[in-house]
Amino acid sequence: xxxxxxxxxxxxxxxxxxxxxxIDSHMHIIPPNFEKFPVLPTAQYKPTPHTLAxxxxxxxxxxxxxxxxxxxxxxxxxxxxxxxxxxxDSVAKLGSNARGVIxxxxxxxxxxxxxxxxxxxxxxxxxxxxxxxxxxxxxxxxETLQAYVDKLARHELRADKKWVVEMFLPLKMIPLLANVLxxxxxxxxxxxxxxxxxxxxxASDAANFGPSDDPHTIPGFTELVRVISDKAMPEVYLxxxxxxxxxxxxxxxxxxxxxxRIGMELVAKAEDRLMWASDxxxxxxxxxxxxxxxxxxxxxxxxxxxxxERRLKLFRLNSELLWDMASS
Numbered sequence: 227x228x229x230x231x232x233x234x235x236x237x238x239x240x241x242x243x244x245x246x247x248x249i250d251s252h253m254h255i256i257p258p259n260f261e262k263f264p265v266l267p268t269a270q271y272k273p274t275p276h277t278l279a280x281x282x283x284x285x286x287x288x289x290x291x292x293x294x295x296x297x298x299x300x301x302x303x304x305x306x307x308x309x310x311x312x313x314x315d316s317v318a319k320l321g322s323n324a325r326g327v328i329x330x331x332x333x334x335x336x337x338x339x340x341x342x343x344x345x346x347x348x349x350x351x352x353x354x355x356x357x358x359x360x361x362x363x364x365x366x367x368x369e370t371l372q373a374y375v376d377k378l379a380r381h382e383l384r385a386d387k388k389w390v391v392e393m394f395l396p397l398k399m400i401p402l403l404a405n406v407l408x409x410x411x412x413x414x415x416x417x418x419x420x421x422x423x424x425x426x427x428x429a430s431d432a433a434n435f436g437p438s439d440d441p442h443t444i445p446g447f448t449e450l451v452r453v454i455s456d457k458a459m460p461e462v463y464l465x466x467x468x469x470x471x472x473x474x475x476x477x478x479x480x481x482x483x484x485x486x487r488i489g490m491e492l493v494a495k496a497e498d499r500l501m502w503a504s505d506x507x508x509x510x511x512x513x514x515x516x517x518x519x520x521x522x523x524x525x526x527x528x529x530x531x532x533x534x535e536r537r538l539k540l541f542r543l544n545s546e547l548l549w550d551m552a553s554s
Contacts, residue, residue: 239290240290247553249549289517291517300326302352306329325549329354340377353394353395363402371413391417407460421468428472428474464492499544523537
């Protein structure tokens with residue numbers, strides 16, 4: 227099953243269309259059947275259902291992004307914990323236009339589990355500390371990452387295909403990650419991915435950061451740039467996503483100008499490791515307008531042929547590589 231395109235018109239209100247084949251590297255489906263797909267009793271919030279039909283309407287019409295046939299990376303929602311059945315159901319319905327990122331206990335993973343998940347379109351496992359309000363010491367982080375890699379590396383894949391370890395960490399933990407990653411045994415046998423600008427929060431991480439300031443004054447930002455740009459590191463990607471999680475003043479002009487300083491530095495230093503994502507349906511947020519953020523991403527990429535090439539990397543090519551979604 228793919229998205230139906232017979233009843234919903236395509237409406238694009240961007241200054242220029244998104245590149246053909248754009249991939250949304252982070253979005254969620256929340257089926258309305260909470261008996262079939264129950265949320266955790268300890269969930270941090272009660273989710274609102276958001277179906278595949280809702281997603282189709284968002285991309286084709288409601289958002290103004292004008293994506294006729296969405297290519298999606300469905301990411302496990304924290305309220306489901308390690309029960310990935312809702313995600314797997316949605317990935318199956320979308321087929322080759324979708325990939326999945328699940329949550330699981332590394333201590334219980336078997337090679338058969340990995341083979342089954344891979345065959346169902348799963349390409350990554352997620353460690354989500356921010357959504358559940360957790361943090362780790364450097365030793366705890368090292369132990370946790372090593373546990374995942376030890377299991378993922380046992381699944382033999384073709385040389386050009388790798389599992390992804392996706393992390394939603396607070397920015398204050400990125401310096402710890404920079405220390406840990408080079409020491410992870412077989413750390414280059416997987417690829418790594420950081421969510422939502424590396425967990426940056428303006429209110430706590432950059433309270434005094436202004437539109438004209440150097441983003442490297444934000445504690446942890448220099449290490450963030452290093453882990454995604456230093457070739458001595460394992461292969462680390464960064465999702466450029468969810469600006470409203472970074473700055474509650476989004477999409478004010480002040481917030482966008484501060485974001486410009488960050489985005490332009492990231493594109494300048496690591497254009498091959500960045501991926502755009504909508505974070506739809508913006509869980510725990512309401513009335514989000516995605517267009518100003520996409521326009522900001524366009525501006526960070528620059529003009530002319532170089533700008534076009536950067537936009538293609540940001541919105542499609544880097545994601546195709548990471549999520550094993552290369553166009554046929």
